[in-house]
Amino acid sequence: MPVMHSLPLSPMVQKLKQRSKLSSTETDALLALPYRFASLAPGDYLAREGEKAPDHCAVLISGYAHRSKISGNGSRQILSVHMRGDVLDLENSLLEVADHSVQAMTYADVAYIPLQALLDVAGAHPAIDTALRRDALVDASIFREWILNVGQRNARQRVSHLLCEIALRQKDAGICDGPDFIWPMTQEQCGDAAGLTSVHVNRTLQRLKKDGLIAMSRQSVTIADLPRLQQEGDFSRAYLHQGAAACSSCTSSRP
Amino acid sequence: MPVMHSLPLSPMVQKLKQRSKLSSTETDALLALPYRFASLAPGDYLAREGEKAPDHCAVLISGYAHRSKISGNGSRQILSVHMRGDVLDLENSLLEVADHSVQAMTYADVAYIPLQALLDVAGAHPAIDTALRRDALVDASIFREWILNVGQRNARQRVSHLLCEIALRQKDAGICDGPDFIWPMTQEQCGDAAGLTSVHVNRTLQRLKKDGLIAMSRQSVTIADLPRLQQEGDFSRAYLHQGAAACSSCTSSRP
DNA sequence: CGATTGATTGAGTCGGCTCAAGATTGGTGG
DNA sequence: CCACCAATCTTGAGCCGACTCAATCAATCG
Numbered sequence: 001m002p003v004m005h006s007l008p009l010s011p012m013v014q015k016l017k018q019r020s021k022l023s024s025t026e027t028d029a030l031l032a033l034p035y036r037f038a039s040l041a042p043g044d045y046l047a048r049e050g051e052k053a054p055d056h057c058a059v060l061i062s063g064y065a066h067r068s069k070i071s072g073n074g075s076r077q078i079l080s081v082h083m084r085g086d087v088l089d090l091e092n093s094l095l096e097v098a099d100h101s102v103q104a105m106t107y108a109d110v111a112y113i114p115l116q117a118l119l120d121v122a123g124a125h126p127a128i129d130t131a132l133r134r135d136a137l138v139d140a141s142i143f144r145e146w147i148l149n150v151g152q153r154n155a156r157q158r159v160s161h162l163l164c165e166i167a168l169r170q171k172d173a174g175i176c177d178g179p180d181f182i183w184p185m186t187q188e189q190c191g192d193a194a195g196l197t198s199v200h201v202n203r204t205l206q207r208l209k210k211d212g213l214i215a216m217s218r219q220s221v222t223i224a225d226l227p228r229l230q231q232e233g234d235f236s237r238a239y240l241h242q243g244a245a246a247c248s249s250c251t252s253s254r255p
Numbered sequence: 256m257p258v259m260h261s262l263p264l265s266p267m268v269q270k271l272k273q274r275s276k277l278s279s280t281e282t283d284a285l286l287a288l289p290y291r292f293a294s295l296a297p298g299d300y301l302a303r304e305g306e307k308a309p310d311h312c313a314v315l316i317s318g319y320a321h322r323s324k325i326s327g328n329g330s331r332q333i334l335s336v337h338m339r340g341d342v343l344d345l346e347n348s349l350l351e352v353a354d355h356s357v358q359a360m361t362y363a364d365v366a367y368i369p370l371q372a373l374l375d376v377a378g379a380h381p382a383i384d385t386a387l388r389r390d391a392l393v394d395a396s397i398f399r400e401w402i403l404n405v406g407q408r409n410a411r412q413r414v415s416h417l418l419c420e421i422a423l424r425q426k427d428a429g430i431c432d433g434p435d436f437i438w439p440m441t442q443e444q445c446g447d448a449a450g451l452t453s454v455h456v457n458r459t460l461q462r463l464k465k466d467g468l469i470a471m472s473r474q475s476v477t478i479a480d481l482p483r484l485q486q487e488g489d490f491s492r493a494y495l496h497q498g499a500a501a502c503s504s505c506t507s508s509r510p
Numbered sequence: 511c512g513a514t515t516g517a518t519t520g521a522g523t524c525g526g527c528t529c530a531a532g533a534t535t536g537g538t539g540g
Numbered sequence: 541c542c543a544c545c546a547a548t549c550t551t552g553a554g555c556c557g558a559c560t561c562a563a564t565c566a567a568t569c570g
Binding site: 050067069094097123126133147151243 | 322346389391401406489493
Binding site: 458 | 560
């Protein structure tokens, strides 16, 4: 279990600071935002496709969540995966009606911030406004990479790419550091994220194990050979738009 | 052929007004923005993946453009299609380095607006800021729908869905009205957008024709049976977020 | 006019799906 | 502590949608 911060919103602030410069005044303004705390169980909804958009914005304090849409024939597509520090509902809140659902994937804690309070703080501090806008743009960049992932890559590449993204983002978020990281999804969910069936995900993961790229236990994954997994998954971290802090040794090689 | 407005930026203003309320002062401020006019040929780049993000923002005045990314094995994924009135480069400009390319698909006219000028106008007029932010969120919503499209639907559904989206958006943009609309893409590009090969797109289109859903000539498509095509393509226009201009909780407030 | 790009057609192949049956695992209550 | 149940994971066999590889036809344009 992740360590609980004395200030629940600090993971969010930390994340925003990685891409945008924030003064201590601005940091304090964010940390002082009002919020309502809630604990969620796996499957609990933060927003529902088709319903009126909520008038608050949720920040993930611990645990994992995902966005998803359901197609007409009933199949589910997972659109993104979220973790500690991620801002979840600005996407839906500023539009009239939610175009996708947001659900907890694990037990999770969230802070609901009244939308108006967040907008007021952004209005008072241009740097915060920029930081939030940039955060939304990075989300959009990740969506674009996922279109490429499901549209152009084969099963092995898709699964490898997803593994790399979750691992890298956990590292960036300070959730874990070494080659081991938390794998919050079932194979079914992994399939829904990659546009594959769970059966095929299973077989693909087995092959990755056999080839010495990863090792899995129930709740976590060990990446045995990150450079090779990145290459296999055609993964380049550029789309995550993490600042210049990126270590060149972690960057992969896409021509 | 679209009528050239005396004020080149008016298609953009028109589009923003469909989702956000703008006063005449704000409208005038947008129309008075400085810009540099340019004519592009098919294939010309507005931004290149991997290059430093441009310091201007492009507005499409006429013609069509698309966003794309190239995968490691050289295949291209088209991420979105754009038409008259669309704001193109805010996505890339506010981040350090472009994560995708933007190219003209047809002969096209664009207005390059200096980024700072646009940001200044947004800073001075909260409603414009909201409108631009909402525009970016709608783009993100379309990305999400495309993930669902390539991830969960079969070839016939994907192509039908794409046809519906282009047709509906052209109608919303006032480019055409009846069942006929402009089809700006080659079958190759259609394939890259849908995650299919051009060969399979060809066969899929033929079947749609044979089934009486569409009729095609070189540069345009006639949708013979829109309701049925929408049903075939599992298309619901909700994700385009048209007609949200009355979102009371959003319009009045914003930093 | 060739030359080039885009559309069309055919035949053969395969990656990932479907369907169906077990094997593990984790949680629950007696 | 064990029995039981519900998810989840695993494995096998067969099939099909979409791809690949080629060749041909049609349109556009210097």
